[in-house]
Amino acid sequence: MAGDGLRIRRRSVLSATAVALSGVAGCSDTLHGTDGQSVTVSMLAAGSLNNALENGLRPSVDTTVQIEAHGSAEVARLIAAGQKDPDIVSIADIALFDSPRQPDWFAEFATNSIVIAYNPNTDGGKQLADAGTENWYRPLLNGDITIGRTDPDLDPLGYRALFMLELATAHYGTDTNLRDAIPQTEQIYPETQLISQFETGSVDAAIAYRNMAVERGYDYIDLPAEIDLSEPSYTDTYESATYELPSGTVVSGGLISYGATIRNHSPAAVDVFSEHITGEYLNEFGFVVPDDYPRFTGNAPDEVTN
Template identity: 65%
Template structure:
């Protein structure tokens, strides 16, 4: 691997990440369907909004898969409530809530555009940003090809069928359509003859966000488009993409908007700065305390997220109790 290329990085696993490897491969305790009479609890557990062991209030959260490790191993230990987290691709999270299939106390997604549609909360908080990277498996021949190509040529081996790529479904997950945005922007940035967005994506590359990690770690795929935080917290080798492509630079928001994707609902999502958002649906004291720790906690930086100075940044009719 080319040590001289500063854009190709290897990150050490953060403390506790080894125990978190299953975080995205399997969701935490599943929340009940709205109206199913179970109140989101398994047999013998407290109902959502009730009390769990030791009298702690139970708070439920439906969240983006890329947040799961930070929530399980950063937020949970920092709050007094019994926090139940279920993670999916953000587009699916939004649909589950909008269609009434899930009824969590908190909802956190990896794209605040989903709070315009299908979710329409009265207010939300932006609390973190991220960037796209191409993670690679240095133990496979295909992964080494991506590493050798580096930041200036990572796309070349992906055009070859000799390198297997993993990505998430753009119909279910912002990471999926952001991957398409990055490929489209890369075509212009590198001036390639091939339309990378048309040439690289294949249906067989798609995995649920909660399975992409396990596919990568078992060597089933050579490389994967992922968020920087996911690569950092798991110690993956990765190629860092230039800011013209990685959707991390606030000054390039207008340029990112040149790419778009139409979701099955008909909503067209434009490229833009990666920004995570959260809303509190039931402001009980316990849920409000969890929300405050979630959007303003220092734990996020420990798991590879970027926290701008002006965050958390609120939009909409924010309740006084939250604003205070």
């Protein structure tokens, strides 16, 4: 599979087993409430975190963890509307914490990048592999390849896909506006189901987070740092792209950064949260953890930061 500057990765499917602990360890015994019943910690999280939380975080703590995943914008909406009150909330864009119900503190704990994941067994996937990092958009403009994405009104991956296409238009110097020309409404899927569309044959490719391709073992094309929303030195460039959510909130492009906070404080929630933001499972499931993470904003409790 040749192509200009092509950088394609293949990863084996990760085992759903416990991973080595890093940072603050979980309690040695199952935590119990005052009535002797085991404690359950609820998490409302970004869809792109779901597999890592279910198969990486959950086995690494002794506390029972109840996980519900949606697009991060939907997570923020559910909380703002009072429809959900999780112990821990974890989202894929810290900008969504900037709302009337902004938490007192949150921790940035991982980053990611936008990639083009593809199915190498379809004609469309093979065309993308041949086009590579510098020309992947060309076969997409021909209309012969189906490429899935998520709803920009519901989660950051959806609007980040649009940011990437807008930035790509300028980066590659195309005559066609890629943000207008490539996305198709009928190819929008929930974040938790996006990559699984490969298995049903619904799409040849998807605009996805790197971790989504890594943890499911799919081929993907790395995009230039100027457009993949992963490189801090290009933050000013990323911020030139914007999207208005149905609420009227305008979000800007920027470095992808995941953030989490505890809403309902308890020893069990602290235990789970500490492993969530420091656990080695994050690397195992394809996320990138910079050296200065976790990074706290606001007045975080001492038992969380120490």
